[in-house]
Amino acid sequence: MSKSTLSRSKPYAQLAAYLLFCAVILAVPSFVTDAFLLNKFARYLALGLAAAALALSWGYAGILNLGQGVSFGIGAYAIAMHLKLKTSPVHTGSAGLPDFMVWNNLDHLPWFWQPFHSSLFAVAAGILAPVVVALLLGSFMFRARIAGVYVAIITLAMLAVVNLLFIDQQAYTGGFNGITDLAWLEAGSVTFDPYSPAFYYLSAGALSLCLLLGLAFTRSKAGLILQAIRNDADRVRFFGYDVAAYQSLAFAVSAGMAGLAGMLYAMVLEFASPTFMGVPLSLSMVIWAAVGGRGSLLGAAIGAILVNFMQGSLSESFLDTWQLILGGMFILVVVFLPNGLSSLIGILADRLTRPARQTPDTALAALSEAPRAGRTPS
Amino acid sequence: MAYLELHGLEVSFDGFKAVNGLDLAVERGELRCLLGANGAGKSTTLDLICGRTQPTGGRILLDGQDITSAPEYRRARHGVGRKFQVPSVFRELTVRENLEVAHSRHPGPARTIRLFPGIRLDRRIAEVLEIVELADELDTRAAFLSHGQTQWLEIAMLLVQDSALILMDEPTAGMTIQETGKTSRIFQRLRGRHTLIVVEHDMGFVREIAETITVLHQGKRLSEGSIRQVEEDPKVREAYLGSGGISHA
Numbered sequence: 001m002s003k004s005t006l007s008r009s010k011p012y013a014q015l016a017a018y019l020l021f022c023a024v025i026l027a028v029p030s031f032v033t034d035a036f037l038l039n040k041f042a043r044y045l046a047l048g049l050a051a052a053a054l055a056l057s058w059g060y061a062g063i064l065n066l067g068q069g070v071s072f073g074i075g076a077y078a079i080a081m082h083l084k085l086k087t088s089p090v091h092t093g094s095a096g097l098p099d100f101m102v103w104n105n106l107d108h109l110p111w112f113w114q115p116f117h118s119s120l121f122a123v124a125a126g127i128l129a130p131v132v133v134a135l136l137l138g139s140f141m142f143r144a145r146i147a148g149v150y151v152a153i154i155t156l157a158m159l160a161v162v163n164l165l166f167i168d169q170q171a172y173t174g175g176f177n178g179i180t181d182l183a184w185l186e187a188g189s190v191t192f193d194p195y196s197p198a199f200y201y202l203s204a205g206a207l208s209l210c211l212l213l214g215l216a217f218t219r220s221k222a223g224l225i226l227q228a229i230r231n232d233a234d235r236v237r238f239f240g241y242d243v244a245a246y247q248s249l250a251f252a253v254s255a256g257m258a259g260l261a262g263m264l265y266a267m268v269l270e271f272a273s274p275t276f277m278g279v280p281l282s283l284s285m286v287i288w289a290a291v292g293g294r295g296s297l298l299g300a301a302i303g304a305i306l307v308n309f310m311q312g313s314l315s316e317s318f319l320d321t322w323q324l325i326l327g328g329m330f331i332l333v334v335v336f337l338p339n340g341l342s343s344l345i346g347i348l349a350d351r352l353t354r355p356a357r358q359t360p361d362t363a364l365a366a367l368s369e370a371p372r373a374g375r376t377p378s
Numbered sequence: 379m380a381y382l383e384l385h386g387l388e389v390s391f392d393g394f395k396a397v398n399g400l401d402l403a404v405e406r407g408e409l410r411c412l413l414g415a416n417g418a419g420k421s422t423t424l425d426l427i428c429g430r431t432q433p434t435g436g437r438i439l440l441d442g443q444d445i446t447s448a449p450e451y452r453r454a455r456h457g458v459g460r461k462f463q464v465p466s467v468f469r470e471l472t473v474r475e476n477l478e479v480a481h482s483r484h485p486g487p488a489r490t491i492r493l494f495p496g497i498r499l500d501r502r503i504a505e506v507l508e509i510v511e512l513a514d515e516l517d518t519r520a521a522f523l524s525h526g527q528t529q530w531l532e533i534a535m536l537l538v539q540d541s542a543l544i545l546m547d548e549p550t551a552g553m554t555i556q557e558t559g560k561t562s563r564i565f566q567r568l569r570g571r572h573t574l575i576v577v578e579h580d581m582g583f584v585r586e587i588a589e590t591i592t593v594l595h596q597g598k599r600l601s602e603g604s605i606r607q608v609e610e611d612p613k614v615r616e617a618y619l620g621s622g623g624i625s626h627a
Contacts, residue, residue: 221478221493224471228479231468238428239539240454240485249487 011219017345018215018298022208028200035195039268042194042203044308046264048301049207051288052214053257055300058289060218061250062230064152067159068285071130071255073166073277075262077179078129080272081113082122086183099181104171113172119185126263127256134255138248145244147233156279163277178273185267194268203264207301210257214297217253226250291333292340299342306341381406381441381573382543387426388435388597396422398597399436406542409565409574411584413608414594415618420577421463423594424545427575428460429453440543455485459541463548463577465528469521473512473531476520477503480535503538509564510534525552533564544568546576550583562586593617 025045032038050072057063084098097109115121141154166173174180185192192199217223225246229236233243266272275281285304292303307326314322337343380403387400397419404410412420425431427438429450438446445453468476478495481503499507507513510530515523520531529552536544550558558580565587568574578584584591584605591608593601601611608614 217491219494221490221495222487224475224478224495225490227475228468228471231470232466234430234450235462235466235468236479237450238430238454238458238460239480239482239535240451241482242451242485242487245487249491 013349015215018211021298021302022204022211025204026201026208028204029197038197038200039195040312042200043265043268044305045200045203045207046261046268047285047288047308048304049210049261049264050258050285051292051300051304052207052211052297053254053261054285054289055292055294055297056214056218056257057250057254058286059294059296059300060223060230061226061247062147063247063251063254064149064286065155065251065254066152066279066282066286067155067157067162068254068258069159069277069279069282070133070155070162071258072262072265072281072285073162073272073274074130074133075126075259076266076272076276077166077173077262078116078122078126078259079185079263080179080182080266081116082119083182083185083267084179085113085117087181098174098179100174100177100179101171106171110172119187123263127259130255130259130262131252134252135248138251139244142244142247142251145233156282159277159279159282163274163279166277167274173274176274178271178275180271182266182270182272192267194270199267203268206260206264210260211297211301214253214257218297222246222249287330290340291330293337293342295339296342299340302342303340379439379442380404381408382427382575383439384423384427384436385439386436387423387433387438389422389426389431389433395597397426397433400594400597400599402592402599404573404575406573407570409569409576409587409589411588411591412575412577412594413584413591414600417596418594419597420594421547422597424460424547424575424577427453427543428458428545430460451485454482454539454541457542458545459536459539459543460545461532461536461547461549463551465525465532467520467523467528467531467535470519472517472519473523474499474516476531476535477506477538480538482539502540506534506537509537526554526557529553529557533561537564537568541572543573543575546574546578548577548579550578550580558583 028041029038032041050068053071054065054068057065085096097106101109116125137154137158141151146154167175169175184194190198192202218226225236225241229241229243229246236246237243262276265276284307288304288307289300290303291307292301293299310329311322311326314325318325333341382402382404384400384402387397387402388395389397396417400419400423402423412423414420422431426433429445429448429452433446436446437444440453440456440458443456445456445458448456468479471479475495481500484490484493507516510533512527512530512534515527520528523531529549533549536546550561553561562583565574565576569587576584576587588605590602591605592599593608593611593614595617600617601608601614603611
C-alpha cells in the first residue's frame with residue numbers, strides 16, 4: 001500500500017529505480033566471467049521476468065493467476081520446437097524428424113511443427129500463443145464476471161489440463177521427457193550459447209525491456225483503471241469502462257511476458273519439460289512475487305531473483321535444512337511485510353521524508369521505546 | 379418523447395416485487411426527486427436505470443434508445459452516472475487518481491494505454507476540486523478521508539464524469555447543515571445542464587431543490603407533481619397515515 005503512495009507521488013524516483021536495476025543487471029558480465037555463473041544468473045533473470053509478469057496481473061489487476069505455467073510452458077515449448085528442429089538432421093538424418101517422434105513411430109513431421117523451422121515464427125509464437133490463450137480464457141472468465149478466488153481455481157485447473165495434455169500427446173510433445181537436446185538459437189551472426197555473455201545479455205535485455213514497458217503500462221491511464229478495478233470493479237463499470245476488456249488486456253500482457261520468460265528458461269536449460277507447467281513451479285512464482293512485492297513489477301522480479309539465488313546458495317551449504325530456512329523467510333516476509341520487500345523502500349522513504357506523519361500506533365511505540373533505546377522520538 | 383422513460387418496469391427478488399410496474403418520464407434538464415418510505419423501491423429504481431440490477435419486465439428508454447438490457451458500462455457511455463447511497467470511491471487510490479478514473483471521456487483500453495496522467499490537472503478536474511474543496515487533499519488516499527469528504531469526492535467524481543443523467547442516492551446522508559446547503563447550491567448549478575434524479579429523505583433539502591416529485595409506494599408510482607400537490611394528495615396522505623404524512627417519510 002505504501003508503494004502506491006510512493007509510485008504516484010514520486011514518479012521519477014520509481015523510474016530511476018527501474019533504470020538502476022536494468023543498469024546493474026546489464027553490467028554483470030563486466031564483473032562475472034565464469035560461464036557457469038552467467039548461465040545461472042540468466043536463469044534467475046528468466047524467472048524474474050515470469051514473476052514480474054505475475055505481478056502485472058496479480059498486483060495491478062487483482063487477477064491471481066495460479067496457472068502462470070501455462071504461458072510459461074507454451075513459450076518454452078515454442079522455442080524448444082524450433083531448436084529441436086535445428087538439431088534433428090544431425091540426429092536422425094536429413095528427414096529431419098525429432099528423435100522422440102521416431103520412437104513414437106511418426107513418419108513425417110506434423111503440420112503444426114512445420115512453421116517452427118523459422119526462428120522468427122517460433123519467437124512470435126512463444127509470445128503470441130500465450131496471449132491468444134489468455135485472451136480466450138480471460139474473455140470467458142471476465143465476461144462472466146468471475147473474480148477473486150474463482151479465477152485462481154480456474155487458472156489452476158487450466159494449468160493441470162494443459163500439463164496433462166502435453167504429457168499425453170507424447171508423439172508431438174515428447175511426453176514426460178519433454179523436448180531435449182536443443183540447438184542454440186541463432187540470430188544473424190550471433191549464436192546464443194546459454195553459457196555465453198551473449199545469452200546473458202539476451203536475458204537481461206528482455207527483462208529490462210519488459211520491466212520498462214511494464215512500468216509504462218502500469219503508469220498509463222489503463223494501469224490506473226486496472227488498479228481501480230482491483231479496488232472496486234463494479235464502481236468502475238459505472239464510469240463507462242468495459243471492465244472485462246481491461247482485465248483481459250492485463251491477463252494477456254502478463255501471458256505474453258510469461259511466454260517470453262518461458263522461452264528464455266527453455267534456452268538456458270536447453271530443454272523444455274512438462275514440469276514447466278507443473279503446479280509447484282507456478283505456485284513458486286506466486287511466492288516469489290509475494291516476497292518481492294506484487295504491487296511492483298521490479299519488486300516481484302527482484303523477489304524471484306533473490307529467492308532463487310538463496311535457494312541455490314542455501315541448498316549448497318545446508319543440504320538438509322535449506323527448505324526450512326527458506327520457508328522461515330517466507331513466513332517472516334508475509335507477516336512483517338505483507339506487501340513484500342519492495343514496500344521497505346516506501347516505508348523507509350516515508351520515515352525519512354515526513355517523520356511527522358506517523359500513525360498513532362507507531363508514534364506510541366516510538367515513544368515507549370525512546371528512553372530505553374536512548375534516542376529522541378522522531 | 380421524454381429524455382428518460384420507464385415503461386411498466388418490474389423486478390422481483392425471489393418473488394418479492396421491489397419495483398412493480400413503474401412508469402416514469404423525466405424530461406431533459408429536469409431535477410426529479412423520488413420519495414417514499416423504506417422499501418418503496420427508490421434505490422432499486424436507480425439500480426435498474428444504471429444497470430446494476432436487471433429488470434424482470436418492462437422497458438427503459440434513454441434519449442429514445444432502448445437500454446433495458448445494455449450492460450452498465452454502455453449505459454454509462456450513454457450518459458448515465460450514479461452516486462451510491464454508501465459513498466463508493468476507490469479507497470486505495472488518491473483523490474487525484476479517483477478523479478482521473480472518473481474522467482472517462484475515452485473509456486477504451488486502446489486509448490487509455492496511451493494516456494499518461496501527469497502532475498498537471500485537467501481543467502475540468504481543477505474546476506471541480508474548487509467546488510468541492512478537496513484541493514488540499516489531492517494526494518491523500520481516499521481511505522483516509524472523512525465521511526463528509528468521501529461524499530464530496532464521489533460527487534466530484536460524478537461532476538468530472540459529466541454525465542447527462544445523474545442518479546443520486548441520498549447525496550446528503552451524514553452531512554452537516556452547512557454541507558447540505560452547499561450540496562443544494564451545487565444542484566442548482568447542475569440544473570438545466572444535467573438531468574438529475576435524486577432519492578432523498580431530508581425534506582428540507584427536497585423543498586430547496588425539487589421541481590417535480592414522484593412518490594413511490596410498494597414499487598409503484600403513487601403520486602407525482604409539485605411538493606404542494608404531492609403533500610395534498612389524498613392517496614399520499616392515506617399511504618403515510620400514521621407516520622404523519624410524507625414529511626416524515
